[in-house]
Amino acid sequence: MISEVCSDNLSQLPTYLYSAEQTRALDHALITKLYDRGYDLMEKAGSAAFKFIQQQYPQHRSFKIFCGKGNNGGDGLVIARLALESGYDVEVIFATELTSPEKELSETCYLAFQALNKLKIKVQSFDSWKTLQPSAQIQTNKTVLIDALLGTGLSGTVKPSYKAVIDFINAAEFSAVYSIDVPSGLSSDSGMELGCAVHADITLTFIGINKGLVTGNSRNFTGRLFFSGLGTPEDIYDQVKSSTKLLSLEEINTESYKRKPAGHKGDSGRAVFIGGVDGLNGAAVLASEACLRSGVGLLTAIVGERAILPILTRSPEIMVQPLLSDNTVSQITTSLQNAHAVCIGPGLGKSSAAKEAVIAVLKQKLPTIIDADALNLLSENPEIWKQHGHSQCILTPHPKEAARLLNIPPESVNQNRFLAIEQLVDKFACTVLLKGSGTLISSKRNNILVCICGNESLSVGGAGDTLSGILLAALAKSRNALNAANYGAFVHGYAAELASQDGVIGVLPSDLMPFIRLIINKTAI
Template identity: 40%
Template sequence: MSNLPHELYTAVQTRELERIVTQQHNISSAKLMSCAGTAALEAIRNHFPLARHILIVCGTGNNGGDGFELATQALAKDYRVSIFQLGDERGMSEETTTARKALLATGTEIQRVADKLPTADVIVDALFGTGLNREVSGDYALVIEDINQHSKHTPVLALDIPSGIHADTGQELGTAVRATITLSFLGLNTGLFTGDGPSFCGKVIFDSLKVPPSIYNVFPPTARRVSLEKDAAGLKPRERTGHKGLYGHLLIIGGDHGMSGAARLAAEAGGRVGAGLISVATRSAHSAFFNLTRPELMCHGVEDAGDLEALLSSANALTIGPGLGQGEWGAALFQKALEAKLPMVVDADALNLLSKNPQHRDNWVLTPHPGEAARLLGCSSKEVQSDRFAAIGELQKRYGGVVVLKGSGTLISNGETPIRLSTYGNPGMGSGGMGDVLAGVIGGLLAQHFKVMDAACVGVTMHGMAADKTAEQDGERGTLAMDLMPHLRKLANLNY
C-alpha cells in the first residue's frame, strides 16, 4: 500500500471532493465517469492481462455509470463484454443515463440478471459504490452471492468499494462482494481499511482521475494512514554520547499468578524498541525466573501496593495491565499506579478495572480490543465493530488521552482530526501475547520521551510491520508474540 495516498475520507467527503472538481475546476461529472472507465480498463489490463471476456454487473447509481463507461471502452479495445443491470434506469442520474445510452448505441444488449451469471475471465462489481447505507436484500443479495461463488475461480474487480461494504465504517451490510482488487476513485474511503472492509477488498488500488491536487487541501480528511516515514521522527540516529539514562526507565506492572508471560513479553518489547532501563513489578513467585531468560530486566516481587512507591519514583513511564488480573492484588496496584501521574499505557486487565471506575486523563494510552472497548463503553463488541470510528470517538471523549482501538484496521485517536489508521498487521497476530507486546512497545517509546500520540502511532505501526515481516518469512499461521522481537529491533533502527 506504499503507493496509496495516506488521507482517508468518508463517502460524504468524497462526494464533496467531486463537487469541488465539477463546480470550481470545470470538470464535468461525465468526464470524471469517463476517466473512471478508463482507469478500470487499465486496472484489468495490468492485473488480469490474459482476460478477454469481461462480465460487468451494474446498478443504477453513478457506480453503475462507471461500469457502463468501462463496457463501452472495453468494446472499443476488442474485449468481449457481458453486461447486466439491476434496478430501474428511470432513477438514474443524467451522466449515468448518458453512459448507458452510449453503450446501447454500440449495439450491445444490457441484460437483466437471470438466475445465474455466466462465466467470464473477470467480473466487475459496479452495483452500489460508496452510497450504500442499508442492508443488502432481495435480488441484490442473490447477485452478490452469485458473484462470490464465481470469485472462487474468477477474479473480481470492485469499483469504488465492494458492494455491500459501508464506505465509512467498513461494516458488511448483510452480504458483500469479495473482491480480488478494489479500485478506488478520487478519495480513499475509511471503510476500505477497517472493520470488515479489509476482508472483502482484496488489494486496494487508487486513481485520482487526474483532478487538480489542490482539491485535497480544501478540508482535512477524516483519517490518515500511519507510516514510520511520516510519524517516526523520534527514531532518528542517537548521539554518540548517548547513555541509558537518556533513553528512559519503563516500569511494567503485571503478571499475576499464572500470567507471568504477559508481563515478560511487554518488558522485552519495551527494551527492543530502545528504552534505557526496564523494571518489572510482578508477583514474588515470578520475579526471580524472569531474569533467567532476560537478565537485563530488573525484576521486583511486589505483594503490596506500597511496594510500588520506590519503583514508581524511579520510572518515567509505565505499562500496566499485562497479566495483571482483576483481583485484589491487581486492583490495588492499578490504583497505586494512577496516583503517580506518569505517562502510561493501560492495557488488558487494567482496562477492565478502569471500566468499573472510569477516569479521565490526558497522558495515557488506552489499548482496548473490541471486547474491552465494549466494557469501557457499556455496550456489546458487535456495536463497537459496527462503527469503530464512533466507538473510538466516544472512548476518547469519555477517558481522554490517546485511544488505540485494536483490530483489523487499528484506529488511534487523541480527539483531534484526522484519526490515525494502521493498515499493517495480519491474521497471524491472533495468538496470545500480541497485545502485551504492543503495550510494551508503546511504553518503551513513552519512556524515550515520545509524545503520547506519537508513541501510540509509532508503536502501532512498528508492531503491525513486525508481524507482517514475520509472516513474510514463515507464514501467518503459528506466529507467536516473541517472533516479533527481532523485527521490532530492526524497525527501531531504520533511522527514518
C-alpha cells in the first residue's frame, strides 16, 4: 500500500522515522530475512515505483530516467526496464560517463543494468545526451522525468557533475518530476539540500521514512511525499531502534482536554499570559484569543497599556491588567497565585521590567511556556535559567532563537535540527519545541517527535503568538509539558492547513481561530 505522508494520513503511516544509516540497517535486515540478494528488493522497489507513476500520470507514455551509479540509480534502471517492457518511450541518462559499468556501478545497480541491457536500450551520459539534443528540442511535454540520481547514500556536498544535472532538471519544464526515495541532493538525515537538490512534484520513499524527508527544507523539494513499506514485516522494524517518531494523535493523551459535563471554569484551566507590551501589542491579542479558543477556563492577560482595549474589544472574557514597570515582581507573584499555567514572552520586549517578570515567573515553578523575548532574555542572561530554570517549562524557539540559546550560528541549527533540539534539551532539561517546517518536540534525550502538520501559511508574523496561546490553554488543562507541546503543535499546524483551503497566501494567524476550536472539539475525546 502507498500512503501520502501528510496530516490527514497520520494514523496510516509508520510511527518511527529513520536516519540514512538506520534505513541501510532496515534494508539489510529485510534482505537477510526475505530475499536471496539485494537485487530482489530493488526489483520490488522499482516495480512499486513504476506502478505508482503509471497511476499518477496515466496519460504520460514517455520517461526520461536520470540515474546515479549507486542503488538509487539501480531503482531507476528497474523502472526503465519495466517501462520499456510495457511499451513506454524511455531514455536512460547517467549523470556521468559510464566507461566500465561493472566497476563503476554498485553491485546491485550493476545487476539492474545487466537486466536492462538485454533490451538493447542505449544508455547515455548527461553530457552526450545534452549535446545531441539542444535544450530547446528536448521533449518535455507529457514526459515524466524520473530522478534516480542520488538517494540515501549521498554524502557531502553534491559534486559539480551531479549539480549540473540537478540544475538542468530544475530549469527544464517537464510535465512532472518524480524523485525515487529522496529528491537527489537532499540530505535524508537533516532535510537540508547539500549544495542543491531536485525540485520534485512527487517523491516515493520506501521501507522507512527518513527523518530528513519531514523537516527542515524538505518540503521545498519533495513535492507530494508518498511512502511504501514494500510489505516489510513488523519484526524487521523491531530490529532497528529509532529515537525519532512522527507525531500523531496516538502520541497525545487528549483525555485531559475534555470538558466535564458538570465541570466549572476552574476545571478548564486557569492561565496567565504575560507579554504584548507597547509596539508589540498584537502578540497579546493573538495569543489571548487563541488561548480562549483552545478552551481555557479563565485567562488573565498582563500586557502593555495599549493592548488592553483591543484585547477587551475582541474578547471581553479575558481579565486584563497593564504590566507594571515598578512593582512587577509582586504583580506577577500575586497574579500567578491560583494559576495552573503561565506563558511569558510574546511581545514582551527586553526591558528591566521584562527581565524581572521572567525571573518572577520562573520562581513560581508553575507549568510555563517561554517564548520570543523571554527566550532572548534567557540567552542574554544565562544566570536566570541557572538559578531558576525548571523542568515544567516549554521553550518554543524558532531556529534563530535556538541558535542564540545555544550560542551557535543559526546555520548550525538549520543544518541539523535534530542535533540542535538534543542540545537544547541537554542544556535546559525541559520540554523544547523547535519551530519551523517539521516542528521538533522533545523533553528528554533520544526522544524526538516530528510534527508534520502545518504549511507555509504560517510563515507570517503572529503565527508563533497563536501557537503560544494554544500551548497555554493545553498546559493549563493538562499540566503536562510534553503532552501540551505535542497537542499544541498538532492543533496549530492542522488549523493552518484547514484555514488554507483557498490558498496559503494571505492566511492570517487570526483566521486560525475557528479551526483551532473545531480541531479541539473533534480531538479532545
